[in-house]
Amino acid sequence: MLSLMKTRKLLIIALLAAIGCLWFITAGSCSPEEDFTAYKEKKLKLPAGQEPVCLVAAGDIMLSRGVAGESIKQGNLRHPFAKIEKYLKNSDIVFGNLENPITPGREIGAPEMILRADPGVEFALQDAGFTILSLANNHLPDFGPQGVRDTLRYLDGAGIGHAGAGRTENEAYAAELIEVKGMKLAFLAFADPGLVPESYLAGVEHPGIAFLDREKVRAAVKDAGEKADFVVASIHAGREYEHEPDQTQIEYARLAIDAGADLVLGHHPHVVQKVEKYKGKYIFYSLGNFIFDQKWSRATREGLAARIFITRAGLGKIEFLPVFINDQDQPQLLEGEAAKSVLANSGLKLEEAAVPAWDQENRVFEKSIRYVFYAQRPLPESRLAKKQSFDLNQDGINEDYSLQDGAMKVASGLQTIWQSPGEWWVDNFFLGDSNNDGVSELNLLVWKSGSFGAHKPFWVTQDDQSVKNHLFIFKLAGSSFKPVWQSSNLDRPNYETVLEDLDGDGSNELVVTEGSYVNPKEREVNIWKWNGWGFSKISYGEPQDS
Structure with missing residues (x-):
């Protein structure tokens, strides 16, 4: 009996010791070494995670005609991007549709439909953050084969990737591959041949654009899928100024996904159209205008940029940035009801998320609302x-x-x-x-x-x-x-951190998603800044020194 009681006592003591060591999270009752060992074992049981690739997708970019005139007036080729570039630069890849060739030539005035932009705009695009452009559209070959060759040469010189045009047909249909954060992304672009003269289409030895052909699209997507972890297809099609996709857009977007594309981005209608989920993948039928001089209607002045977060598991979060093109041909972010209006036809269930922003007029940091869709919860x-x-x-x-x-x-x-x-x-x-x-x-x-x-x-x-x-x-x-x-x-654990010059003063703020030691679900975004010996927290709404 005494032996049995002694055994029970030993078991109880061992159990209490084990419980005490599990208590380290709140009480720290074990030695530091035991605390950390238990913590590490817990972390090693968590599922593996991957930092997502952030792709910003923008709409139609036209740097000719009225936009060129405004840039000349301002004496700065970067002028069209001035109010939007900081939202582009904090990304891994920035993609848009370049709606004109880059080639020397005469001045283009309104209402001409033959477009071109002066050499030099490629560096304005580069400075704004663009890393790859779709060239498969109805204006890239406006200045003939030489305009196509010039555009490719200038973009190559600026280090900007491109898809959907080439010196030959094979080049035009080849995917542009970008590797970032251990992932390979392939970009393809195609245009509806019904929108252009036959001479605009790339041939065996003829510069031009890749066009929508069922077998060629299937083959290009399949080939890209064998080389990359994620395939993006850009489709230039549809009816201009119509808010619903037409049959050509729907048919080819779905065909691209059936062939293996993971995401489809649409351009050409010059207005924002819906987003569709098809077989678990997403189709943006039209992102609308991003930089354009079509200021005759609100719909053609509105556009959509999307920050799309991608891992090997597919799309995660999509953050929408509705824009409005001001009278100086500059896209700027929309807020409040104006932003909601642009997104009303998205077809997605969006959530609101507060992010820090800078109010230049009042010189305060404030919380701005972004509209977010989760294809997959993190x-x-x-x-x-x-x-x-x-x-x-x-x-x-x-x-x-x-x-x-x-x-x-x-x-x-x-x-x-x-x-x-x-x-x-x-x-x-x-x-x-x-x-x-x-x-x-x-x-x-x-x-x-x-x-x-x-x-x-x-x-x-x-x-x-x-x-x-x-x-x-x-x-x-x-x-x-x-x-x-x-x-x-x-005081609070840091879960996500971003360095960003929010107020444009030339020095970085540290934007931190903070949590809680006692509530694992708690998250709050705060701003900190280096003060010479450490970091000081910046309060929202508190005026900053001039």
Whole structure:
């Protein structure tokens, strides 16, 4: 009997010890090493996650005629993009439909329908953030084969990808491949041959555009799918100024998806049309005008840009940016009821999300509403796997940054030059100038035991040894990483971070999605800025210094 009682006592003691160690999240009752080991084991059981690729898709871009005249008047080819470019630049890929060739020539006036833009606009497009353009439309060959060749040459010189036109038919139908964040995306573009003269169509040895032909579209999409993880098809078709897609748009958009496309983006009607879900994929029948001089109606001055978040699992979140083309031919974001009006015909169930924005007139940061659709809900928690190449020490050679299972590693060629300590769990990293010294840094979101490292401030008598979140900043000098700033325990854990110059003053704000240590579902977006020794929180509605 005594032996049995002794055994029961030992079991109870062991059970209490186990419960005590599980209690670390709130009470920190175990040693720091046990706390962190239990935390890491919990994180390793989470599903693997991937940082999404952010694709911004915009509508028709025409830099000729009235738009060119306004740019000349302002003395700046970047003028059309001035009010929208900051919304484009914080993305991985920016796509639009270029509705004119880039080629030297005579001035184009209203109401001419033969279009061209002066060389130099390619750099304005590049500066605005555009990385790839559809050229399959009814105006790209307006200045003949030479205009097509010139456009390809100028875009190549600016480092802007293009799809849907080529020096030959094979070139025109070939996919433009872009690799970002470990994913390969393929872009294709096709135009309705009924919209153009036969001479506009690419031939065996004839520059021109790719056109809608069932077998050629199927073959191009199939070939792209064999080379890429995600295929985007742009279709230039439909009836101008009609708010509903016609049969050609519907037939070819669905054909592209049946052939293997993951997303279809539509252009040409010059007004916004609906979004359709077809076989689990999405079709934007028309994004409307993005930059154009068709100012005779509100519908032709409205357009839609979409921030589309993509992983290997497909589309995740779509954030809609309705725009209005002002009297100076510049697209600017719409808010409130005007934005809702543009989206009324989308056919999607949209949710509102608050994001930080800058009110230049009142010089305050405010919360602006964005309209979001979730094709797939994000995982509440995951183990992020992420890779990025970047020349942090500016020696002309990119380093490779990789995050896997909470461990961060930096390599130069085959040599590892830094890795995170084993007692850290790195949730995420971002590269950028967080302390506004003009030099980019490696910024880490770290979970670890203890508010401080080996040395704590003299006024702190006892360190909080529980596992909490930290922001650590390192600079790369030569081949050595040196700490710039390392926070103590953050009051609220950071889940997402973006560096962005919201107010256009030349220095970055740190936009942080913050959570809670006690409520895993809680999220709030706040703004912080480097103050010389750390980060200060910026209150919404609080006037900023001039």
